[in-house]
Amino acid sequence: MIIGVAREIKSHEYRVGLTPEGVRQLRVDGHRVLVEHGAGVGSGYDDASYAAAGGEPVDRATLFGSAELLIKIKEPLPTEYDLLREGQILFTYLHLAPNRPLTDFLLARGVTAFAYETLVRDGGTPLLTPMSEVAGRMAPLIGSYYLQRFLGGCGILPTGIPGVRPARAVILGAGTVGRNAACTAVGLGMETVVLNRGPERLRALEQEFHSRIRTGFMTSAALDKEIVEADLVIGALYATGGRTPVVVDRQMLAGMRRGAVIVDVAIDQGGCAETSHPTTHDDPVFKVDGILHYCVANMPGAYPHTSTVALTSVTLPYVRQLARSGVEEALRSSPELRSALNVHGGEITHPALLASRTQLPGGTH
Numbered sequence: 001m002i003i004g005v006a007r008e009i010k011s012h013e014y015r016v017g018l019t020p021e022g023v024r025q026l027r028v029d030g031h032r033v034l035v036e037h038g039a040g041v042g043s044g045y046d047d048a049s050y051a052a053a054g055g056e057p058v059d060r061a062t063l064f065g066s067a068e069l070l071i072k073i074k075e076p077l078p079t080e081y082d083l084l085r086e087g088q089i090l091f092t093y094l095h096l097a098p099n100r101p102l103t104d105f106l107l108a109r110g111v112t113a114f115a116y117e118t119l120v121r122d123g124g125t126p127l128l129t130p131m132s133e134v135a136g137r138m139a140p141l142i143g144s145y146y147l148q149r150f151l152g153g154c155g156i157l158p159t160g161i162p163g164v165r166p167a168r169a170v171i172l173g174a175g176t177v178g179r180n181a182a183c184t185a186v187g188l189g190m191e192t193v194v195l196n197r198g199p200e201r202l203r204a205l206e207q208e209f210h211s212r213i214r215t216g217f218m219t220s221a222a223l224d225k226e227i228v229e230a231d232l233v234i235g236a237l238y239a240t241g242g243r244t245p246v247v248v249d250r251q252m253l254a255g256m257r258r259g260a261v262i263v264d265v266a267i268d269q270g271g272c273a274e275t276s277h278p279t280t281h282d283d284p285v286f287k288v289d290g291i292l293h294y295c296v297a298n299m300p301g302a303y304p305h306t307s308t309v310a311l312t313s314v315t316l317p318y319v320r321q322l323a324r325s326g327v328e329e330a331l332r333s334s335p336e337l338r339s340a341l342n343v344h345g346g347e348i349t350h351p352a353l354l355a356s357r358t359q360l361p362g363g364t365h
Helices: 020-028 047-052 060-066 078-083 100-109 129-146 176-188 199-212 220-229 265-269 304-333 335-340 351-359
Strands: 002-005 032-036 056-058 069-071 089-092 112-115 168-172 191-196 213-217 232-235 261-264 285-288 291-294 341-344
Touching: 002 060, 020 032, 020 047, 020 304, 032 060, 047 056, 056 060, 060 078, 069 304, 078 100, 089 304, 100 341, 112 335, 129 176, 129 232, 129 261, 129 265, 129 291, 129 304, 168 176, 168 220, 176 191, 176 199, 176 232, 176 265, 191 199, 191 220, 199 213, 213 220, 232 265, 261 265, 304 335, 335 341
Parallel strands: 002 032, 002 069, 032 056, 069 089, 089 112, 168 191, 168 232, 191 213, 232 261, 261 291
Antiparallel strands: 112 341, 285 291
């Protein structure tokens, strides 16, 4: 199979879909691998390193025009739509639930689209996990930065000092993002609260962090109380394939401390705050009712080398399987790849995406 590794064009997206070592393995498997010129530079890999691994550096038109299986990091942007063709296989982070224009295009064009974030194995999402780890650990660092008064924050030092309290971080969700956010927040010395709907993950966090965090159930009463007292709110919720539930409404912002910060890691799937909308690394924050919102939709792109190495380690086995078997055989033999399939043959194939279809407000990008 001819496999293409595209250069990302999203603002400040420096990750790349495969490392040179991943390309080398695909070449050993007997596949031809095209790599767009400059695709890996942001992650520390130049064209020569891909060529040494057996890849073929090519221009964008050749890559999209020749690749049967296209490997990316982020969803195609509108300027890339016309480069995709009927029957082409796309394997990337898609986050289609809040993005009706892209969903409609993939359906109309007849692209077969697999999403990293919906691939499920043993109840988990292994292709999302490493990026959730990166984003989770980033979130308290980003939030701490924007708590500075000259940036519009409330001016509370996250670590505190003797005699003066540290900042209070409220983390919504206790999955991979939430656990990693708690790890960083605790490490910074922040007063850390984690809310979750079920008890199992909260129990695991308490066993891990002991008295260094406080946990609670994500009820309406708990949200009202904790949001008001928070200096930093981290949205760490995720619904596989569907839209993230909105748990922070605009009315809650009225009770928050002016200059508090919301880092909505869930923004790829629509965000868990009513007032959130996607931002970029170029222009990462906006203020609503005195509350700073950080809603960058590709947070791990800020640390591309770490992210690219981690991601290739988990995606490569599935890329190899798709390339070896082709779509139909891979779908018959692999429950994991079936769970990753979002669009095929002009139809939506993922049940959560299909269920959210009527809720799409016209899409965001």
